[in-house]
Amino acid sequence: MTDLSLDEKKRYDRQIKIPEIGAEGQVKLKRARVLIAGLGGLGSVTANYLAAGGVGRLTIVDSDCVSLDNLNRQILYGTADIGRAKAECAREKLEALNPACRIAAVKGGIDDDNVLDLISGHDVLVDATDNIRTRLILNRGAVKTGIPFVFGGVENFDGMATTIVPGTTPCLACLFPHIRERSEKPGIIGPVAGWVASIQCMETVKILIGLKPALSMRLLTIRGGDLTIRQITLEKNPDCRVCGVAASADGKESIEI
Amino acid sequence: MSKKINIIVNGFEEEVLENTSIKDLILLFKEGDTDLIVEYNGRFVYPAQYAGLNVQEGDRVEFINPNFGG
Numbered sequence: 666m667t668d669l670s671l672d673e674k675k676r677y678d679r680q681i682k683i684p685e686i687g688a689e690g691q692v693k694l695k696r697a698r699v700l701i702a703g704l705g706g707l708g709s710v711t712a713n714y715l716a717a718g719g720v721g722r723l724t725i726v727d728s729d730c731v732s733l734d735n736l737n738r739q740i741l742y743g744t745a746d747i748g749r750a751k752a753e754c755a756r757e758k759l760e761a762l763n764p765a766c767r768i769a770a771v772k773g774g775i776d777d778d779n780v781l782d783l784i785s786g787h788d789v790l791v792d793a794t795d796n797i798r799t800r801l802i803l804n805r806g807a808v809k810t811g812i813p814f815v816f817g818g819v820e821n822f823d824g825m826a827t828t829i830v831p832g833t834t835p836c837l838a839c840l841f842p843h844i845r846e847r848s849e850k851p852g853i854i855g856p857v858a859g860w861v862a863s864i865q866c867m868e869t870v871k872i873l874i875g876l877k878p879a880l881s882m883r884l885l886t887i888r889g890g891d892l893t894i895r896q897i898t899l900e901k902n903p904d905c906r907v908c909g910v911a912a913s914a915d916g917k918e919s920i921e922i
Numbered sequence: 923m924s925k926k927i928n929i930i931v932n933g934f935e936e937e938v939l940e941n942t943s944i945k946d947l948i949l950l951f952k953e954g955d956t957d958l959i960v961e962y963n964g965r966f967v968y969p970a971q972y973a974g975l976n977v978q979e980g981d982r983v984e985f986i987n988p989n990f991g992g
Contacts, residue, residue, distance in 0.1 A: 707992045795992035820989035840966070841988060844957050851991040858992070884959075884966060886986055895984070897961045902968050 690874035698722040704751040706738035706858030708793030714866040716759040716766040726771040727751040738855035780806040804837035817861040820851040822889030824861035828878040839902035930982040945972040
């Protein structure tokens, strides 16, 4: 079965050759719809790879404009883009990269009021935000809708990632129930953002083509300084107020968004 | 008097008293960041388990500061 054009077969030839993908997997990617929350160091890379790889529809969300201190790691943008809205700028770059990828660019924030409307209808949510508050809003939306949510975060030389499959894995609020929002923006070396974002893309593609994501029930931690990569085995947190037993008993307080 | 045991903390061998809990280790190693997460022998440990989980000879504990930049 295939509804790939000759041009598409040529464009995606090198990944169609991968047995686990093939033409069938490529069609699944073409029919897929992914939301990327944030278009900074992580989102620049995830948007690039997912558009290049043939994901049919991308919703890209960011409220910020490009600034000079973004450019060490946010590889969708150049110096001439400073001051432009990231969502619009990214849409242009991604459409130029792959005109077949339909881009919905949203210049705005993600909050409790709009999250369900934003994420509805997507197959995967990619976390490319830069703060825990928005991540937990997305997490609640993911748990409520059952949409897989691929978390990634970076700081200095380090990063972490996990894939949340609602109902199966722990959610983000299981793992980080008491995180305080940080007032200062952390340092980030570009390659670690690219590294974590690439892992998030791998997880996203696997979910879209029907393979098991490697980071369900695992938290990957990367230390770029000594190139240590660890996988921590996860269990669901029964006390989680978003997805655990506590949520069932006290759903109004925990999961309402 | 409690026996001493050897464990690995953040990659380094350390000698601690038998029956030391994860909660005790956090205080002992002055892990002041309240956001930290704990890996115990490759498994994620939830804060509710810190006080009741005592380390054993040869255990490996990592204190990890989560990363939330993007």
